[in-house]
Amino acid sequence: MTAHAIELKGISKAFGPVQANRNISMSVAKGTIHGIVGENGAGKSTLMSILYGFYKADRGEIWIDGKLTPIPDSQAAIRAGIGMVHQHFKLVENFTVVENVILGAEDGALLRPSIAKARRLLTELSEEYGLKVDPDAMIEDLSVGHQQRVEILKQLYRHADILILDEPTGVLTPAEADQLFRILERLKEEGKTIILITHKLREIMEITDTVSVMRRGEMTNTVKTADTSPAELAEMMVGRKVLLEVDKAPATPGDVVLKVDKLRVVRGGVERLKGVSLEIRRGEILGIAGVAGNGQTELLQVLGGMIPAQGGTVTLHNEPLDVTGKHSNGQTRRARGIGHVPEDRQTEGLIMAYEAWENVAFGYHQDPKYNTGLLMNNAAIKDDCADKMARYDVRPPNPRLPARNFSGGNQQKIVVAREMDRAPDLLLVGQPTRGVDIGAIEFIHKQIIALRDQGKAILLVSVELDEIMGLSDRIAVMFDGRIMGERLPSETNENELGLLMAGVTQGAA
């Protein structure tokens, strides 16, 4: 039996009162792909940060290739042959591929010889592992999938034998994700060891050899992938049985609620929406699928009044909605009966420093029921908050707790309670379950479907294809600021949507 590539023994780490990692032991055999799954806040990222030297463990040992190897900083991690590909790439946009690869690993004071050497090495590496990238291309001109390859190349250039990938497929189309997996398999054949952190159980099943499950800072199970199933993994992650499928009756669409016609948005000199047209009816969920950054964010922001549009028209119940002018803001939208669960609850949907009750009024703070004359009626807001917390199962149900002290799922429930409880005619929902634990996902999905069944119109934006497929009554795919096509969930599949998400159209359907 060969030595393990990585062996962790009794790793513990606390941040203040929070025990992020508790006595974690794990070993990964050389030349295998090991998956780590767990809900948000289960401690996966902390554990990997300890392995990569960002944090120092309070207790425990790290063994690399059978040798005790302390990793006080990331320099030590690199020396030990560990490379990390972050979820958000650490690349300099206006540097070429070669320049990015040698950044921080230059040989001497002069750049030219280093670059020449790097270009040669890069070509070799590209061929060896099937990582085709043009060494002289600018990063900003590369697709997200190719940028990720540069990140991997960067690690290989630094002689990494152990690669850690943190949520690598979050920004990729299904096709790009497939290519990534082929690359990972190739790396494995060449003897590299790979640790894959993800919350997508499908990917775990597809690519890993072994998988570890983390829950509440502890490593609860490590199993051979071949011996387990997605349902079993989900159960291990949450600690109880979970419904992975969404349960809903067929839609009965009514009158048109929202009609968007040739909407155009330019942000920072770039055209983000290039003439988007769509319709949503009463009692219907329209899902927008697409890889992040193809205009979905801007679509939600324009409809929610956060940014102005440069052209196009929008009507709500056949009445025009000002999307280009002065009166286009969040207040006027709410007055027209539009609710908005924004994509990013931490920087948009909530004021993290505000207590829960203050957040329950956020955006609706002009509402007469929250005010008495000049002053705000704090008692009324607190009562309303306590009531909403009880009905939307927010834990702990304490209106005086600052938003930042709730878990991701409970933060999202506060936003959902605020935006959905008024039963808006149109609900805009962005990434409703991003960073939300599986239990809360179930709950939020049920709420969205309940609102639809009340005859409301819902626009759902999500980068999770499973979520779009499960919830939507119709699916529109966005690519590069345009709607590439519409499909019915019953008549399409992930391959077809994946092609549309990559901008490929095969004749009109």
Add this chain to the structure above:
Amino acid sequence: MDKMPKWADVVLIPLISVVLALVVSGLVVAIIGESPWRAMEIMVRGAFGSAYGWGYTLYYATNFIFTGLAVAVAFHARLFNIGGEGQAALGGLGVAIILLGVAWPHWTIALLAAVLFSAAFGAVWAAVPAYLQAKRGSHIVITTIMFNYIASALMVYLLVNVFRVEGSMSPESATFAEAVHLPNAASFAGFLGFRGSTPLNFSFFLALLACVFVWLLIWRTRLGYEIRAFGHSDSAAVYAGINPTKIIMITMIISGALAGMMAINVVMGEAERLVLDFVEGAGFVGIAVALMGRSHPVGVILAALLFGALYQGGAELQFEMPAISREMVVVIQALVILFTGALDNMVRMPMQAFFLSLRRRREAGARTPAE
């Protein structure tokens, strides 16, 4: 869960900072060969030992309450208003214009007019940097500093060329009419021993009123809610439909108005004429006061009182101990500002760690021995 109890945050940490500042000040005093104990005693007695001392301490505190509130209000919108100095100077200009220009029958109406004019002048002086920040993205720290210089030059020009009394050599305006004389502490609190010479005047109550106003504004009104929301997260504010331009403008206008009203205390209440440089750094002390008072009106009052005492006690100190020069007193004041404002985290971090370890020990103790 919070890292430490609230009382530690608002009371204990500033207290430790002040004590540290005094210890270092004491060392400095000892180095030049004087007794730190005696210096300390002179300062405390000078500030609080007599009605005379209290009169000056509270008079200075009145200035610092206004400028401290000005900085605090801006802080809530995460705007750093360094321009209190210039805004207060302009406030003085407003006071002088309205008191010299109109023959007021009684000080009460004159005070109302002075409040309006000082606030308006200070507000206008703050509104220009605010507009540049909101519409052009020019950083408000830079522009408000620049506006201090402009204000200073403007005041010199006006006092020398416009307001100076004919035949006079000093750059100051004519004295205001007797009718607009504000009651001083001797007239409304003579029973406490205040004499006619005390500078403490009716403006003190105006400052307390301003504290109530700021508390209501920030924590009880929709505008205050929006100001705080914008200060915490501008992207979330936009999501909620809060207009950033509006918030920046209104917040800075209120901030400038509060700074401007400081002039009522000095120009109308004490000097009774417009003099050069009457602000005397109160605009900058306001930053330390707001920091130390954690941008809360009650904290601002306490911090203003501390700095008022430092000013008054410091003046007594250089009078009674010739070895301690004016500059020495400034060093002591600067040390307090340094420790309470700039070095806040130096005390805060160990205190947080201390309270955390306390809590862990308590929790460990509460658990069963099996753990």
